[in-house]
Amino acid sequence: MPQIAIIGAGITGVTSAYALAIRGFKVVVYERHRYAAMETSFANGGQLSVSNAEVWNHTATVLKGLRWMFTRDAPLLLNPSPSWHKYSWMGEFLRQIPNYRANTIETVRLALAAREHLYSIANRENIEFDLEKRGILHIYKNRKDFDAAAKVNVLLREGGLDRHAVGTDEIRTIEPALQGNFHGGFFTPSDSTGDIHKFTRGLADACARHGVEFRYDTAIESIQQGRDERFCIKTINSGELAAESFKQVVVCAGVSSRALATMLGDHVNVYPVKGYSITVCLDDENSQLAAPWVSLLDDKAKIVTSRLGIDRFRVAGTAEINGINRDIRAARIAPLVEWTRRLFPEVSTSRVIPWAGLRPMLPSMLPRVGRGKRSGVFYNTGHGHLGWTLSAATAELLAQSVENKTGNDF
Secondary structure, rough: OOEEEEOOOOOOHHHHHHHHOOOOOOOEEEEOOOOOOOOOOOOOOOEEEEEHOOOOOOOOHHHHHHHOOOOOOOOOOOOEEEEEEHHHHHHHHHHHHHHHHHHHOOOOHHHHHHHHHHHHHHHHHOOOOOOOOOOOOEEEOOOHHHHHHHHHHHHHHHOOOOOEEEOOOHHHHHHOOOOOOEEEEEEEEEOOOOHHHHHHHHHHHHHHHHHOEEOOOOOOEEEEOOOOEEEEEEEEOOOOEEEEEEEEEEEHHHHHHHHHHHHOOOOOOOOOEEEEEEEEEOHHHHHHOOOOOOOEEEEOOOOOEOOOOOOEEEEEEEEEEEOOOOOOOHHHHHHHHHHHHHOOOOOOOEEEEEEEEEEOOOOOOOOEEEOOOOOOOEEEOOOOOHHHHHHHHHHHHHHHHHOOOOOOOO
């Protein structure tokens, strides 16, 4: 089999490498960090959440975003400073509003397919990643927000998801640790949570056992296609320049995918939408008992949670449109800590680890999976806030495209 280069060792790159390796392809993965899963796949919200498949291209979401523009701790924050990439991406995002319904349903279907693939991979390769199959509970403080969620639920159920309404008493039964008054919620018993970093690192080890070669600490300098249609990938590692030749290239490079696609003659308009998380260290028995095990999504605050083993509680959320910027801002971390203290007052927040990552989002909120314009170019990128949820399915679609078993790319 010809060698295939994959650029990026995050969740999509590693799942793509695995899907190709088990089909017999010889794969080389380039990663600019020393290890796999060191950027967006490091400390996300932890949810494998088909129930969070609603795309953001909705008029109501846009109006909320405009109202939040000048509120420092708002769930969505837009830096209004001029940038062609930012405003061109936003223009494409707005043009996708008519596709809101279809794209949401398609995302649900893709996420459902991904779920079984991921469980199968974890079982086959004995990957431990703090998996909790306890469902995800969406919570709503008032009737207006609950009714809006009910409309979304119609789309989710049309896509094939079993997600049902619950009242105040049932919320208490599902997650007794949760404090506060709620109008109602929606519960998805089939959703789950886990540690994306542990899973990706474990899968990278499995890939290596299947013959995948990883080039860590290696940055891409350029990609050029020669007359023989092979791709020359020039790299730099510890100041050393090198070059390798491949017949096929797969771009799974997160927010760097746009620049790499330009080298390869394609327009893949990925934009970095920053998200934040905190990992609350449950160092004492009281905190361990007071923290929830069921995953939550507070739709109004745009905050999600996951329990990662006995001694970690992950709280994540917010979206910041501010270009390539990985700074961890105290004003964005504070709402996550305050939310934790308000809803779980017995949990100690004396030791909290903050993190920020860049979600690679395409304007349609759907990933780009499949062939590029040039022969031998493929993509599996642009998964936005659902890379963890969708990656196992998109890796399968990518592998099928490489094998030429399907005429349609996603």
